[in-house]
Structures are given as C-alpha cells and as structure tokens.
Amino acid sequence: MINRILVGAHYGLKDWIAQRATAVIMAVYSVLIVAVLLVLRPAGFEAWQAVFALGFIKFFTFLFFVSLFYHAWIGVRDIWMDYVKPTGLRLSLHVLTIAALVGYTAWAAAILWRL
C-alpha cells in the first residue's frame, strides 16, 4: 500500500458540535443537581437514595453520564490522534476507549436503576 497522507473523514463538525452540546448538558445538570440538593437537603444514605429514586433525577443523571462519556470519547480520541501515530495501535486504543466508555454507561444505568 502506498503510504499517502489521508485526510477528509467528514465527521469533524459533528464531533465538534457534540462536544459543545454535551458540555452544555453537563453544565446545566451541575446547576440542577446542586439546586435539588440545596432544596431537599438529604441527610444520610436513605435520604440520598430517595432523591435519586425520583424519575426525573434518574433521567437527568443518566443523561449527564451519557454526555460525560460522549464528551470524554471525543477528548480522549483527540489525545490519541495527536500523540499516537501508528494506525494499528491507535485503532486498538480507540476500541479500548469505546469499550470502557460503553461499559461505564451500562454501569451508570445499573447503579441508577439498581439492576
């Protein structure tokens, strides 16, 4: 195979917007959860559990984690793109990163819904 420099994968804009959108979601969630905790002031394990048993808290917490993991995927991939040059190694690192983040997503769901 001729080793030409290849560019032109058309996903730059999508990821750039996604990184910003997920950042906004995380910022909004941070404000929301602090507000909820300030209002409800849960003391002790049972009270915290009750807060996170609320449907909308579960929904937004899960949305937060999905945003975090998608945001992290783009950021970590950027690091691999900048510093890891061999294609095979980089692809392996991409796959490992995705595997870890998908695992974390499932783990977050399991914790939130106590599967």
Place this chain on the structure above:
Amino acid sequence: MSKRMVQFSIYRYDPDKDDAPYMQDISIELEPTDRKLLDALTKLKAKDDAISYRRSCREGVCGSDAMNINGKNGLACLTDIDSLKQPIVLRPLPGLPVIRDLIVDMTQFFKQYHSIKPYLINNDPPPERERLQSPEDREELNGLYECILCACCSTSCPSFWWNPDKFVGPAGLLAAYRFIADTRDQATNERLDNLEDPYRLFRCHTIMNCVDVCPKGLNPTKAIGKIKDMMVRRAV
C-alpha cells in the same frame, strides 16, 4: 541612545559540520542607530559570517526573518532590541526541520497553504474590467489578506507541531477563510468540504498562540471560528 553591548545566545547547527545543534554565546557592540533585532543580526553576521538566517525586505513585509526570539516567535526586523531581556536567545521557528542555524525548511507549511487553494475560483466569464465587490463585502477581507506567510503562527501552534502533515494550521486557515469570505469566489462549498475533517480544521482547540505571536496583528482564531460558524450554518 548610546553605544551598548548586547548579549546573544544563538542556536547554531550546520549539518555538514556539527553532530548536534548547540547554543553559541556571543556579544556585539551596537550603535545608537541599531534599533531592531535584524540590525544586530547584520552586525553579528559581519563578525561571524557563518551565522545563517533569512532576511529580505527588513521592514515586516516579506516575512523572511521569522524566528523564535526569547521563546516567542516574531520577525527580527520588527522587534526592538531594547525591549528584549538579555541574553537574547534566538532559535529557529519551532516544529519545522532546521536547514542551518536559524533557517528552517518551510515545505510543510507551504504544502498546507497550497492545500486550501489560495486563489479565487470563479467560473463565470471574466467581465471586461474587473470583478467588483461592494465596500461592505470588501470590508470582510480586512484582517485576512494582510498575512505575509512568515509562519510565526503555525509554528507556535502545538496542534501544528503534532500533525503538520494533516492540520492546515492557523496561517492556512486564515487564508482559507479569506477565500471563503470573498463574495467573488464560487467554491465555498468545496472549500468547506475540504476542511470538514477531524484533522484539517478541528485540530484547532482555540488556545490562540497564533493571535499572540502574529507580527501583523491578525487573528487566525477568529477566522477559524467563522469557518466553524459557516459549517454549522450549512449543516443545521
């Protein structure tokens, strides 16, 4: 201003003679009329004619004498000697292969510049006199066309250091926007397609080193932002 001695520490490397680059300490007596760093370099070259650097117009128009001055890229001909802390440390532009002393190989830089097609693309038959723009449309090109391609910005950009073969770099992207913004150009879509890639445009993480060093006071980060803005408007 009187005569004064100025201390220098200059990056020296002659691949024909030296095994490795080294820093040479050298001092020179300057006349009151020697005001710019390039004046001092001319004196230094008279003292040691092996010291190599590029220069041409000596007034900040040609962009030949870009170098790393006390850790910051700039043009020797526009830099006041007395504004610099001594010893004045001179190194070649970072991130490009060194040919000799302060001279770097700019091939990669110009390859990226050429990759954005830095010329007007218009397939209409040429009018009898010229393609006119309204003053408002012309206004958008200010701050874009003045680039002298000295490479101070691109060689201060870490994204360009890591991926000089794939990331266009601030100078190239500024030029890209210069043609995207030109109302006489008809290849806007192709130009945006050409940049919509995780490497070519989106390696820019807006750290603004380019804006910090541009000797012409231009703002590549703003131009890059406008390209992203146009891509978003095209896509959503």
